[in-house]
Amino acid sequence: MIDTLRTKLTQFCSTISLSGSRKVVIIDEADYMNADSVQPAMRNFTERFADNCSFIFTCNYKNRIIEPIHSRCAVIDFSLKNGEKQVIAARFMKRVEGILTDESIDYxxxxxxxxxxxxxxDFRRVLNELQRYSTSGEINSGVLANIKEMNLKELIDSLREKNFSKMRQWVVANVDNDPATVYRKIYDELYNVVDKGSIPQAVLTIAEYQYKSAFVADQEINLVxxxxxxxxxxEFV
Structure with a gap:
């Protein structure tokens, strides 16, 4: 990436556009740029070409973007507020039905x-799952066996009993869920099942592994x- 910055991006930003308008550089998944080399270089680069170019950085984990870049940008968070979730989900549901109808898939x-x-x-995940289930030309109740909600009671019981085998079975059954969702649900349940004295350590542990889940090679091993x-x-109560 640092070589691209010094060559292709520098060449692009050094010239004016054919129409004379500002150029726009979009850095996709900027949170994966090296925070010790590429991001500091990008900070100076944006200032150097600020008169000619606008820069857009997209990321999933804004905490992995260094503060000097944050301070040079208007931060726009696309996470949904509680009041918006039901409305957006309903709209997406209608969109999904439209896609299935257009593709002549019974559902x-x-x-x-x-x-x-x-x-x-995670709409991309929904569409991918629909594509997988629709290979037979129909999405019916037989699919429900594969669509299971996380049963946290089973997990908490295995942790309380210190039963590694049961805990690992739960992980295998639920590892396909979004990692951030899994860690959030476990965190939310903590206060009901863990002794108050254990909560601080539990929070630190969950935070550490949730952070690691953004870049680990194997989500199952990380969760286990x-x-x-x-x-x-x-200490579980």
Whole structure:
């Protein structure tokens, strides 16, 4: 990336556009740029070409973007507020029904609704799952066996009993869920099942592994490691 910055981007930003208007550089997935080399270089680069170019950085994890870049940009957060989720989910549900109708795929509305709710707001995941289930030309109630909500009671029982085998079985059954959602649900349940004295350590452990989930090679191993620490360090009530 640093070579691209010094060559292609520099060449692009150094010249004016054919229409004489400002150029726009879009850095996609900027949170994966090296924070020790590329991001500091990008900070100076944006200032150097500020008169000629506008810069847009997209990312999933804004905490991985260094502060000097934050301060040079208007930060726009596309996360949904609670009041918007139901409206957006309903609109997406209608969009999904339209796609299935256009593709001449028979479907059960209840199945589609459960699939949307399970993976919301990851619309790409919903569409990929629909494509997988629709290979037979129909999406019916038989799909429901594969659309299961996370049963946190089973997980908490295995942690309380220090039963590694049961805990790992739960992970295998739920590892396809969005990692951020899994860690958030475990965090939300903490205050009901963990002794107050264990909560601070539990929060730190979950935060550490949720952060690692953004770049680990194997989500199952990462989640199991997190739960092993919770099992060993926390007192469950």
């Amino acid at each position: 059960d509305k209840e199945v589609i609704a459960k699939l949307v709710l399970k993976h919301f707001p 490691a997190c739960l092993v620490e919770l099992m060993a360090e926390c």
